[in-house]
Amino acid sequence: MSVHAERLTKTFGATRALDSVSIEVESGSLVALLGPSGSGKTTLLRVLAGLEFADPASGPILFDGEDVARLSVRERRVGFVFQHYALFKHLSVFENVAFGLRARPRRTRPPRAEIRRRVGELLERVQLQDLGERLPSQLSGGQRQRVALARALAIEPRVLLLDEPFGALDAQVRTELRRWLVRLHEDLHFTSLFVTHDQAEAMEVADRVAILEQGRVAQVGTPEEIYYAPATEFVASFLGEANRFQGAMDATHVAFGPWRMPIPEDAPRGAGPVRVYLRPQDVEVERPEASSPASTPARIVRLHAAGPAVRLELALSDGTPLWVEISQRRQAALALREGARVGVHPRAWRTYR
Amino acid sequence: MLPGFGLTLGCTVTYLSLILLLPLAALCAQAASLTWAQFVETLAEPRVLAALRLSLGASALAAAIDCVFGSIVAWTLVRYDFPGRRLADALVDLPFALPTAVSGIALTAVYAPNGWIGSLLAPLGWQVAFRPAGIVLALAFIGLPFVVRTLQPAIADLERGLEEAAASLGASRTRTLVAVVAPGLLPALLTGFALAFARAVGEYGSVVFISGNMPLETEIAALLVVTKLEQYDYAGASAIAVAMLVLSFAALILVHAAQRLASRRAGSAVR
Numbered sequence: 001m002s003v004h005a006e007r008l009t010k011t012f013g014a015t016r017a018l019d020s021v022s023i024e025v026e027s028g029s030l031v032a033l034l035g036p037s038g039s040g041k042t043t044l045l046r047v048l049a050g051l052e053f054a055d056p057a058s059g060p061i062l063f064d065g066e067d068v069a070r071l072s073v074r075e076r077r078v079g080f081v082f083q084h085y086a087l088f089k090h091l092s093v094f095e096n097v098a099f100g101l102r103a104r105p106r107r108t109r110p111p112r113a114e115i116r117r118r119v120g121e122l123l124e125r126v127q128l129q130d131l132g133e134r135l136p137s138q139l140s141g142g143q144r145q146r147v148a149l150a151r152a153l154a155i156e157p158r159v160l161l162l163d164e165p166f167g168a169l170d171a172q173v174r175t176e177l178r179r180w181l182v183r184l185h186e187d188l189h190f191t192s193l194f195v196t197h198d199q200a201e202a203m204e205v206a207d208r209v210a211i212l213e214q215g216r217v218a219q220v221g222t223p224e225e226i227y228y229a230p231a232t233e234f235v236a237s238f239l240g241e242a243n244r245f246q247g248a249m250d251a252t253h254v255a256f257g258p259w260r261m262p263i264p265e266d267a268p269r270g271a272g273p274v275r276v277y278l279r280p281q282d283v284e285v286e287r288p289e290a291s292s293p294a295s296t297p298a299r300i301v302r303l304h305a306a307g308p309a310v311r312l313e314l315a316l317s318d319g320t321p322l323w324v325e326i327s328q329r330r331q332a333a334l335a336l337r338e339g340a341r342v343g344v345h346p347r348a349w350r351t352y353r
Numbered sequence: 354m355l356p357g358f359g360l361t362l363g364c365t366v367t368y369l370s371l372i373l374l375l376p377l378a379a380l381c382a383q384a385a386s387l388t389w390a391q392f393v394e395t396l397a398e399p400r401v402l403a404a405l406r407l408s409l410g411a412s413a414l415a416a417a418i419d420c421v422f423g424s425i426v427a428w429t430l431v432r433y434d435f436p437g438r439r440l441a442d443a444l445v446d447l448p449f450a451l452p453t454a455v456s457g458i459a460l461t462a463v464y465a466p467n468g469w470i471g472s473l474l475a476p477l478g479w480q481v482a483f484r485p486a487g488i489v490l491a492l493a494f495i496g497l498p499f500v501v502r503t504l505q506p507a508i509a510d511l512e513r514g515l516e517e518a519a520a521s522l523g524a525s526r527t528r529t530l531v532a533v534v535a536p537g538l539l540p541a542l543l544t545g546f547a548l549a550f551a552r553a554v555g556e557y558g559s560v561v562f563i564s565g566n567m568p569l570e571t572e573i574a575a576l577l578v579v580t581k582l583e584q585y586d587y588a589g590a591s592a593i594a595v596a597m598l599v600l601s602f603a604a605l606i607l608v609h610a611a612q613r614l615a616s617r618r619a620g621s622a623v624r
Binding site for chain 1: 522523
């Protein structure tokens, strides 16, 4: 089922949590709403669910073309998963999952045996078939969140909305659970939006990522597009790390730091001052003697070798610090040490006005 | 063992002994001056039995009424913001603050057959003051703050996500209240019931004015104790007192057991 919302605005008192947000979600896709706290991502999710209502001047919220903006959360048939699970503590796992089916009006309520069968199926799906009689307090955090997911899926929701679903879990369970969610999504192909402030999570789980900034959508795209071609300076600074330079652009080149490089293909042209973003992975490190024309000398101030990549803190000849990341293999080939001299030059850079 | 255990436990035991156990022991000692046969005989008097039944029955009923209306009051005060909410919140404590005799006189004045409300009810053939209904009314009056004050924090602590989750699963508001909210509040509600009940069993001041104190009909046990004392029947008074003590204690243990069961079901130790 596709979701299409237009010009959603939501004000709480004097603060504008959503500022004319439009969003389009294709049927069967898994979309991440990513942004810093206070960017409006949770508010957007709650407005889509019907837990909050957008300001009256807002546009429609279409579920497969049907406007649900005026419907209550009960009528929208959305599955909602809360950060802190919100399981019914006094009900068993089985009864939690069965809640939505039992809450239906008598006419549409499935018979007992059918409820039993469907809940059993869902518990199997979330790998909790043996824990149906437990109370939520007897489960681990990861298990609780899977119960919450099964409970939301039980009503056969038109769209599944997850509010920081892994936010309350510790790092290892988190990674496991998000891989599991991706597999579940591949199996069932529900349309889903989830809120997160963790960029790694958004990049790993989502088909598409929407970046929110102060109640507005800054960019929507695939994780690759967002990461490699950030549309705004905010997106560039929010995702990953970057070295920032004040630069100057002329007709053909942009000068920043010690370098004068060609203007990136997709960047708007025109002379004037620009800000240049250079990712730590986009810097080439060489031996000082084997340097290419654009190479400039630098000194290694600090070297952090622990982890999947080696992180270098360099100082350019005028003292400007530069963060660089190279692979362990490259580090082994160069045999770098703290205090050593190297040559560096940018491989890719982005400019913003 | 945490440091300071010996000192604090010593203080606790000493204080409880002085303030609680010693008077109770004196009470039992006084009652022990009766033989078992005399003790049973004292309690078996129809007037005493009626008073005990009335005290416990009216207290239980009043506490139950407090639970119904106290829940509504507490819910309103926590969940809604309206002009005068702070004032209403402060008013809840009034029964605590008023001398009980003042409450008794005020209630009697309003509900007596010639009072503001009593005069309206009289043509319908309903009389509140000087009837058991009056006693229940007075006990409900003094017990209300206990229920409201125990429920308020419990309602404030209710996770809003639970109600939202229930609504997103399609549950009606009524179903959400019954199946999700009420079980979460049950432990606190039972505590409130126990407190209101305990207070009502011991209540004297506000009841004596409104009850009329007719032996066998509207005479409560606490009043009977005072009556016996005035007749210098110390042993008889303490026999009734011991009976009240045992019955109240049994009732409280029962409520406590129910409350523990509810807490365990609610998955937390709300106390």
